Amino acid sequence: MRTRRIHLINPKTNSFTTRPMYFNRALYSPLAGLLAVAALIPDDQYEVVLTDENIEPIDFDLKADLVGISAMTSYVNRGYEIADSFRNRNIPVIMGGVHPSFMPQEALEHADAVVVGEAELVMGKVLDDLEQGNVKGIYQADKLHPMVNMSMPRYDLLKSNRYVNKTFIQTSRGCHHACTFCAEHMMYGLRFRYRPIDEVVKEIEECGERVIALNDADFFGNAKRAAQLMRALKGRGIRWQAGVNSRGALNDELLELAAESGCYMLSIGFESISREALKSVHKYQNRPETFQALVQKIQSYGILVFGLFMFGFDEDDSSIFEETAKFNIAAGYDVCAYSVLTPYPGTLAWYEMLRQKRVVSYDWDKYDQGHIVYQPMKLTPEQLREGHMRAYKLFYSVPSIFRRFPTNSSRSKFYWSTYNLFFRKGEVTGRNIADAIAKPTEVPRHLAQPPLMPERKDWQKLVLDNNHY
Ligand code: B12
Ligand code: SF4
Known part of the structure; x- marks a missing residue:
């Protein structure tokens, strides 16, 4: 019997590709990552609720055992705000997607845990830790997934009438x-x-x-x-x-x-x-x-x-x-x-x-x-x-x-x-x-950490020599 709930959230961004513009539809759904994550959660144990803030409001009062947030760089700040709100309600938060994967230490200032890179080989461990009330730190697989026997993304969670490309x-x-x-x-x-x-x-x-x-x-x-x-x-x-x-x-x-x-x-x-x-x-x-x-x-x-x-x-x-x-x-x-x-x-x-x-x-x-x-x-x-x-x-x-x-x-x-x-x-x-020209800011507190180092020696050197602000 399902007794628990995981709330997966895609934060809003001001991108015209994901904003509903005609007939209440957005040109693209940005949810591929979260549909893949949802597929890794056993549906006999957890109810999964999926919210794309581009098309619907987030229910911050929804009771959940875990909130999962996906973010590219352009909407990670909104992702951090959402994470802070849920943690203030004592709901643990895990983040994933491209920005948290490249900046995991920064994401950990707002989330209890971060999945770096692919989720397929680490979600089992995340769920085990959730059972123990201890979802914490960085989860990163030690190898890439072979892409055989992948779970079917949870397309049933998609509000497909809200997107042209779903x-x-x-x-x-x-x-x-x-x-x-x-x-x-x-x-x-x-x-x-x-x-x-x-x-x-x-x-x-x-x-x-x-x-x-x-x-x-x-x-x-x-x-x-x-x-x-x-x-x-x-x-x-x-x-x-x-x-x-x-x-x-x-x-x-x-x-x-x-x-x-x-x-x-x-x-x-x-x-x-x-x-x-x-x-x-x-x-x-x-x-x-x-x-x-x-x-x-x-x-x-x-x-x-x-x-x-x-x-x-x-x-x-x-x-x-x-x-x-x-x-x-x-x-x-x-x-x-x-x-x-x-x-x-x-x-x-x-x-x-x-x-x-x-x-x-x-x-x-x-x-x-x-x-x-x-x-x-x-x-x-x-x-x-x-x-x-x-x-x-x-x-x-x-x-x-x-x-x-x-x-x-x-x-x-x-x-x-x-x-x-x-x-x-x-x-x-x-x-x-003028608005489009970003003003100078302070440097971030944390450095980027690419999930994989480049293979070429001169690019490795570029990364290692310049990993400072
Ligand atoms: C298809 C695609 C799109 C599609 C749909 C994206 C989607 N996710 O559904 C569309 C056309 C909408 C799109 C738009 C944009 N995109 Co795009 N897109 C891609 C592309 C080619 C594939 C993404 C994808 O669907 N992957 C498949 C899924 C299964 O993988 P995934 O998202 O990485 O998710 C896995 C893990 O990251 C993890 N994970 C993800 N989220 C979470 C959350 C939790 C809680 C957990 C635990 C794990 C987890 O688990 C998943 C399974 O392993 C990537 C390149 C890439 N390889 O990432 C660029 C990429 C993500 N896009 C990029 C960019 C820049 C954009 C745009 C800003 C471009 C623009 N100028 O408009 C817009 C932003 C729009 C928006 N607001 O969302 C950049 C992002 C760079 C960055 N640091 O932010 C990328 C990386 C390409 C690049 N240039 O390098 N994009
Ligand atoms: S490395 Fe170049 S060719 Fe490959 S996906 Fe990125 S932009 Fe496209």
Whole structure:
């Protein structure tokens, strides 16, 4: 009989991707991590209550034996406030997710315990300790999970009518690139781990949704394996999207299989139209001279192209914003997201910026890729912010939207319109330029501690030499 309750909470953030904007729906559910955690809690022993504060208020009076909070950096401060409130009510709190994984000592100032990295191999111990009334300190597995026999995420807990993209299915973890701004390789490893194809298919068949997002870091990272999985997806009547790399997406066999198995959109981290900028952040696989042909090739298979771009690289000057947006319009990208480079704590970019003493603000609320938290190299922060907004305005202007609409194409007009409407309305966080430039702050009390050290010796040295403020 279930006698106990665990309350899992995703804190609110001011991100337009997770804020309900049309028909009371948010573009994305941010709950993949918590659904995976919920799956590790035996449901004959505990009732699990799930709250996404982006779409509903938190019931602080709800009795619970444990509160679990997930946080990325941009909403960890809200996570800490929530943790403090529950602890004031004598309810123990455990935190997890990317920010607590990279800053566990900081999180322990607000929570009784922190899971560093993956929860799968440590949740059993957390629950044993909960039985003893002693959930405390850091829980970190001594190895990565092999991704075999993973529990089915608790999709039944999701208020799925509140999100456009609700079902995120992971088929692999890790990435074999090490882009400096990315947390993936220092949390999930510089190698791919794959779930068995039959287990992925089972999850897709049982998740209750026909439209899904594969949230692997790079679904085309291994062409052979991606092909096997897409063959297994054929004929199942599902529609899917995924994030892939720009080189893998040049492969016609993969694109053909993607189209045949129901792919409606591929997201690609193009990041920059400057090869020099790409090299400076170790994104060597991207070649801007191939981007336009790549967009057209993917679209020729009836698949939408979602381009992810970033501004604020050391090579970027004031010409980059307009050039990028104009390039995106001319090349016919279906959707684009523009972010400001953000040195997330514990990433290689973080250590590089600490080394150069260029981090200005340590206010985590501003680490949302819309604010500017560091001193750019060839731009003033104002130019960066203004240029960032200009790129959005150009790409999502009415003439651009009309010009890019896929009138004579089999690409999904529904998803094209949905994404363009959300992005046009959302643009970047806040419109006031001054507000977007984060003010200098005190340095944090605690240092970052990446869950995994980088494998290359020179990167290890970068981390070790610069782990101070
Ligand atoms: C898919 C994805 C998204 C999706 C959905 C995210 C989701 N979690 O459902 C969407 C599109 C919404 C998204 C948006 C953003 N994202 Co994102 N996203 C990812 C991606 C590629 C996968 C995340 C995921 O779903 N993993 C699968 C789940 C199962 O893993 P997990 O969340 O890590 O959870 C495991 C553990 O961490 C742990 N755990 C997690 N929470 C908890 C809680 C408790 C209590 C416990 C015990 C354990 C625990 O257990 C889980 C199982 O092992 C990651 C890269 C990565 N590998 O993390 C980036 C990543 C998380 N995103 C990132 C960023 C920056 C963003 C945005 C700010 C981008 C933007 N400019 O808008 C927004 C923020 C939106 C928001 N407010 O939530 C960064 C975060 C960096 C940081 N330090 O904060 C990452 C790490 C990518 C990167 N650049 O390095 N994202
Ligand atoms: S940005 Fe993409 S390609 Fe680069 S390390 Fe992260 S997941 Fe891999």
